[in-house]
Amino acid sequence: MNITQILFFLxxxxxxxxxxxxxxxxxxxxxxxxxxxxxxxISGHYILLNAQFLAIVNLIVxxxxxxxxxxxxxxxxxxxxxxxxxxxxxxxxxxxxxxxCFLMVLISLVRQAADMQGKAAQTGVGDIGLxxxxxxxxxxxxxxxxxxxxVLFLSAMVGAVVIGKKA
Amino acid sequence: xxxxxxxxxxxxLFSIGIIGVLTRRNAIIVFMCVxxxxxxxxxxxxxxxxxxxGAAATVDAATTAGIDGQLFxxxxxxxxxxxxxxxxxxxxxxFRNIHSVDINFxxxxxx
Numbered sequence: 001m002n003i004t005q006i007l008f009f010l011x012x013x014x015x016x017x018x019x020x021x022x023x024x025x026x027x028x029x030x031x032x033x034x035x036x037x038x039x040x041x042i043s044g045h046y047i048l049l050n051a052q053f054l055a056i057v058n059l060i061v062x063x064x065x066x067x068x069x070x071x072x073x074x075x076x077x078x079x080x081x082x083x084x085x086x087x088x089x090x091x092x093x094x095x096x097x098x099x100x101c102f103l104m105v106l107i108s109l110v111r112q113a114a115d116m117q118g119k120a121a122q123t124g125v126g127d128i129g130l131x132x133x134x135x136x137x138x139x140x141x142x143x144x145x146x147x148x149x150x151v152l153f154l155s156a157m158v159g160a161v162v163i164g165k166k167a
Numbered sequence: 168x169x170x171x172x173x174x175x176x177x178x179x180l181f182s183i184g185i186i187g188v189l190t191r192r193n194a195i196i197v198f199m200c201v202x203x204x205x206x207x208x209x210x211x212x213x214x215x216x217x218x219x220x221g222a223a224a225t226v227d228a229a230t231t232a233g234i235d236g237q238l239f240x241x242x243x244x245x246x247x248x249x250x251x252x253x254x255x256x257x258x259x260x261x262f263r264n265i266h267s268v269d270i271n272f273x274x275x276x277x278x
Contacts, residue, residue, distance in 0.1 A: 008168055012176045019183040019203060028195055035199050038180075042206050049217050054240055058209075061244055066202070066251050073255050074195060077262050085192040085269040095189030103182035110174050119170045121214045122221035128234045129213075137234045138241070149245045156249035163256040 004123050007048055015041035026081045028074045032067055039063040049121060051129030173214035180207035194258050194268040198251075205247050209240045 018037035025031045039062045046055035110116060127133060138146055180203060187200030216236025223232035258268060265272050 004168065008172065012172075015176070016179055016183070019180055022196075022199065022203065023183065023187045023191065028193060031196055031199060035203065038203060039206065042210050045210055046213060049213055051213050051217070051237055054209075054213060054237060057241065057244060058206075061248060062202075062206070066248060069251060069255055070195065070199065073259060076259070077268065079193070079195070079268065085267075085271070087190060087192050092190045096186055099182050099186035099189060102185060103178055106178050106182075107175060110171060110178070116171055116174065119218055120221065121168055121170050121173055121217040122224075123168055123217070126217060126220050126224065128216070128220050128231055129237055133231060133234060134237060134241070137231065137238055142238050142242075145242060149242060152246070152249050156252050160252045160256040163253065163260055 004048065007044070008123075011041045011044040011048070015045075026084050028079045028084070029071065032070050032074065035070075036063050036067050039067070046129075048123050049129065050124055050126055053129060053131045053134050170214060170218050173211060177207045177211040177214075180204075180210070192269050192271060194261070194270050194273070195255075197270060198254055198258070202247065202251070205243060209243055212236045212240050212243075 015038050018034045018041060021034040022031045022038065025034060039058060043055045043058045043063075046052075046058060184200045184204035184207065187203065188197050191197055191200070213236065216233040218233075219236065220230070220233030223230045261273065262268055
């Protein structure tokens with residue numbers, strides 16, 4: 001068992017544990033903090049796969065910007081453990097059972113898939129995740145989607161202002 | 168790492184997101200679980216991109232095969248950021264009107 005495998009299992013355990021804690025925390029602020037832990041673990045996976053640009057962008061955009069937005073909204077609404085709506089225990093059980101069935105079906109499917117046998121993802125080598133190569137591809141092959149996404153951002157900005165404005 | 172390990176990890180994270188959407192009633196937590204599912208898909212896209220690149224690099228060392236997957240992840244992040252800004256604005260507006268983020272109060276569009 002080499003260092004890459006140890007790191008993989010460590011980061012996976014951290015991601016899954018934090019994801020479960022997102023669900024079982026009663027306080028929404030704790031849920032946000034656990035979700036940030038999930039994003040850190042996923043960024044660690046990106047670094048392990050040598051996708052350095054995505055690792056940093058994941059930290060800056062998700063853990064840095066989006067989660068702070070969530071935190072602001074939760075604190076503006078003053079949500080805490082007491083205001084948390086409670087769901088019927090049977091509904092919870094039904095949700096967990098259906099989610100678990102989904103997971104079981106897909107895992108058994110992937111285990112049997114012949115396409116996935118003996119294939120491996122490169123870890124630690126390969127330079128496609130570096131910012132130089134990604135930037136070249138982004139501004140040559142993907143320049144139209146890139147420009148369209150700026151329009152999308154503009155419309156999202158205007159939409160957020162219009163919706164958030166006091167009617 | 169074998170690609171199946173990554174698939175199992177991402178499936179588990181995705182299913183946890185589904186369970187969260189089905190079991191929680193706080194609209195913000197439901198929204199966060201959707202983000203969790205998006206991230207599981209992102210991780211799987213990067214893993215597949217590296218798998219594809221590894222297979223192509225044995226033939227041609229200077230290939231950039233698999234770079235599309237990582238750019239897709241970038242665009243998913245862009246769309247997710249736009250989605251979060253609008254979604255949170257909608258949740259704030261809803262909170263101002265009914266003073267709750269319980270999704271059970273959202274079962275009617277009018278009133």
